Amino acid sequence: MENNHPEKDYILSVLAENRAGVLLRISGLFSRRCYNIKSIVAAQTADASRSEILIVVTGDDRIIKQVKRQLEKLVDIVQVTVLDWENSVVREHILLKVARTKENSEALVSIANTFHAGVLSATDTSMLVELTGDPRTLDSFVELYQPYGIQKILRTGTMAVEA
Amino acid sequence: MQLNGSDIIMECLLEQGVDTVFGYPGGAVLNIYDALYKYSDKIRHIETAHEQGAAHAADGYARATGRVGVCIATSGPGATNLVTGIATAYMDSVPVVAITGNVTRNLLGLDSFQEVDITGVTMPITKHNYIVKDVNQLADTIREAFRLANEGRKGPVLVDIPKDISAQMCEYTPKKPDAPKVFPLPQxxxxxxxxxxxxxxxxxxxxxxxxxxxxxxxxxxxxxxxxxxxxxxxxxxxxxxxxxxxxxxxxxxxxxxxxxxxxxxxxxxxxxxxxxxxxxxxxxxxxxxxxxxxxxxxxxxxxxxxxxxxxxxxxxxxxxxxxxxxxxxxxxxxxxxxxxxxxxxxxxYPLVQQPGREGTVTPQQVLETLDRLTDGKAILATEVGQHQMWAAQFYRFRSPRQFISSGGLGTMGFGLGAALGAQVGLPEKQVVNIAGDGSFHMNCNELSTLSKYGIPVIELVFNNQVLGMVRQWQKLFYGGRFSQTTLEKKTNYEMLAEAFGVKAMTISSPEEVEPVLKAALETQGPVLINCHIDPDCNVLPMVPAGASAEDPILEM
Missing domain, CATH: 3.40.50.1220 (TPP-binding domain)
Incomplete structure (x- = not known):
């Protein structure tokens, strides 16, 4: 089928029964139908029998509708919502280890301060910082540390909730 | 009342109105087969030659009767042998419940003898599947499996049951199936x-x-x-x-x-x-x-x-x-x-089949004669390939559930199992499996099931000594290089059928078509007809890959 729709990132909030294999069923569906998962986060909800899975999918409007309808067919899935970026609070968490020297130490701390990021630890050769924020802020954060030599990045998937 | 897991399975099958199951015994389903022994006056078990045959039989039974088909297999290879059958049912949205045994719970995950993660394997080819790890959930899981298989867009559901669960005692309370869900009309x-x-x-x-x-x-x-x-x-x-x-x-x-x-x-x-x-x-x-x-x-x-x-x-x-x-x-x-x-x-533009050579039998002649002799009322199962398309083209199907064929998955070896399942479900109907000689070699073992139970299916083999559909593509798109599609099998079909206890007949010329079909239809019990056709009979019209459905080619 011709594809005239622009691609972008969508966040799906999937409410599922908290049963063994649910994540496998979801990720299996994505892989066999060739949908692209950009990130996936699963967490128990206030109701322990349910879990909420947040999936960032790259695609066009048509693909997202397909993804949603296919997900809704999985027996363990209760509800699928495509979140509205504009009206959602979107958060990721990052742990970043950057190379530290006597000369750059101050600059590293100053970047952290600009973002209200936490400095978790520092050694003679590295500094570990953490930040929670929307994905774009995290991208800039990483960007600013790039010149100093990033040793490791751990970034969670995207969590989001409609405000 | 207190029952063991296997008796609970039987009771749940009876709740759902099941009177026939297809399967094959084995270590992990010993308890279940012990219960089948006990319930043999209420539930008929058809033992196929191979678990794949059982899965196709459950599928054919479901397609022909409109009821949920049931198949049972043991753990490991028994379960994996069902896989092609389950995938076939999934692609064509056929309601099937597959019950597999597994090793006892304490042996799960230890690469135990005949252990396989069949719920993992069948996840992409079932509507849903379960492994039952608590006997208290067994009855409801089976009920749920039947509901899911038959609700909305139908399809197969698998229930995997560890051996200790099928032995454990548990309180069983009978429950009638829920009324079918009514779907709302569109807005x-x-x-x-x-x-x-x-x-x-x-x-x-x-x-x-x-x-x-x-x-x-x-x-x-x-x-x-x-x-x-x-x-x-x-x-x-x-x-x-x-x-x-x-x-x-x-x-x-x-x-x-x-x-x-x-x-x-x-x-x-x-x-x-x-x-x-x-x-x-x-x-x-x-x-x-x-x-x-x-x-x-x-x-x-x-x-x-x-x-x-x-x-x-x-x-x-x-x-x-x-x-x-x-x-x-x-x-x-x-x-x-x-x-x-x-x-x-x-x-x-009528459908007219050109004989490959003058004086040879065309499938059109055979199928139109069969149509006439059976008044268009037979149930036709098929394997997959040229013969499948000919059956669809030249038999005039008058009512639903008359044509039983693997459409989505295109499973060679589907037909004979499906035909026997259909025949067991509808004993008063005439069931014919239309096969090619290629497909025949994938499932001819099920001839033994036909003869064992006296299931009067006619196995009609269009024998052209080639894998005709693939050969047809090779002719059109691969310069006539017939890579591995010339079968040259030395099989003596008639002797093989007789060896399985199935009566055999042969069609070699156009004059033999009608008398042989008549004789086969009049025969009590299963019959194989070895029908020789020309290897260059093609399926036409045909839309080549990538072309528009509006432009079929009519000759090749």
Whole structure:
């Protein structure tokens, strides 16, 4: 089928029964139908029998509708919502280890301060910082540390909730 | 009352009205087979030659009777042998419940003898699957499996039961199955849009798919064709879902559809699809399919909307109820000019098969003779390949559940198991499995099941010594390099059939077709007919890969 729709990132909030294999069923569906998962986060909800899975999918409007309808067919899935970026609070968490020297130490701390990021630890050769924020802020954060030599990045998937 | 897990399984099967299961015993299902022994006066167990045969038999039983088919296999290889059968049922939305044994719970995950993670394996090919780790959930899991298999878009469900669960005692309380779920009708604005298009159309095309049969909507669809004054084409999955003796019937649409259906597609001003998913075998080049006219799609699975082609009006729900509602609100239409054109095309482009060589038997002759001798009322199962297309083209199916064929997965080796399942479900019907000599070698072991139980299926093998469908593609697109499609098997079909305890007959010339078919139909018990045909009989028309469904080639 011709594809005239622009691609972008969508966040799906999937409410599922908290049963063994649910994540496998979801990720299996994505892989066999060739949908692209950009990130996936699963967490128990206030109701322990349910879990909420947040999936960032790259695609066009048509693909997202397909993804949603296919997900809704999985027996363990209760509800699928495509979140509205504009009206959602979107958060990721990052742990970043950057190379530290006597000369750059101050600059590293100053970047952290600009973002209200936490400095978790520092050694003679590295500094570990953490930040929670929307994905774009995290991208800039990483960007600013790039010149100093990033040793490791751990970034969670995207969590989001409609405000 | 306190029962062990296996007795609970039996009781749950009885709750669901199951009286026949297909399967094969083994270590992990010893308890279940012990219960089958005990319940043998209430549940008939057909033991196939191979678990794959059992899965296909459950599938064929379901397709022929409309009830859920049940198959049972042991853990490990027993379970994996079901896989092709389960995938076949999944692709064609056939309600099957597969019950597998597994090793005891304390041996799970330890690579124990005959252990396989069958729920992991079958996740992509079942509607849902379960492993039961608590005997208290066993009964409800089986009930849920039956409900899921038969609800909405039907399909297979697998229940995996560790051996200790099938032995454990537990309180069992009988429960009647819930009433089937009633699906709501689509929203009013969608109906209005559909009715507007239907009323405006002067050249409507009604296209029916397997959903018409699963929803039991044949009668309503036939009335819709009258009211719309429209011609009808059916997918492979809907053979018999619309009466093929009706002059409105144009044949199949798509890769091996008729020229009339292709011309109607090209010239129609509205395409109405009922219970069909626009498979690539139908749309051929999806980008070129029905681009010039609006499309209305009726389907119970909303994931089928805009999946393969974009549609203009989506009517989600049960086809029977939706078509009934359309009938209620639609005035009688007259499109005599359009119908005249259709009838002219039908006259101009009949399906005629050229014999490969003069004086050889054509499948058309065989199938049309079979149609005449059985009054169009036989149930035809098929394997996959040329013979499958010929069966769809040349037997005139009059009613639903008469044609049992693996459409989506295209499983060679499906037919004989499916045919025996259909025959066990409908003992009063004449069941014929149309096979090719290639497919025959994939499942001929099930001849032993036919003879063991005296299941009177006719196994009709179109024997051309080649894998005809692949060879046909090699002829067209691979310069006639017949890589591995010339079978040159030394099999003596007649002796093999007799060795399995099945009576054998042979057709070698056109004069033998009628007397041999007659003799086979009059025979009590199973018969194999070895029917020699020419290797260069092709399936035509044919839409080459990438071409439009509107442009089939008629000769090659």
């Amino acid at each position: 009013e604005f969608r109906f209005e849009k559909a009715l507007e298009l239907l009323q405006k159309a002067e050249r409507p095309f009604l296209y029916t798919g397997g959903g018409v049969i699963s929803s039991g909507a044949s009668e309503e669809v036939a009335q819709l064709a009258e009211k719309l004054d429209a011609p009808v084409a059916s997918s492979l999955m809907c053979q018999g879902g619309f009466d093929q003796a009706n002059p409105r019937y144009m044949g199949m649409l798509g890769m091996h559809g008729t020229k009339t259906a292709a011309l109607a597609l090209q010239n129609c001003d509205l395409f109405v699809a009922v219970g069909t998913r626009f498979s690539d075998r139908v749309t051929c080049n999806a980008d070129l399919f029905a681009q010039h006219c609006p499309v209305i799609q009726i389907d119970i699975d909303p994931a089928e909307f805009n999946k393969n082609i974009e549609v203009d009006v989506k009517l989600k729900g049960d086809a029977k109820a939706i078509v009934a509602e359309l009938l209620r609100r639609l005035p009688q239409k007259e499109n005599w000019e359009w119908m005249n054109r259709i009838h002219q095309w039908q006259k101009k």
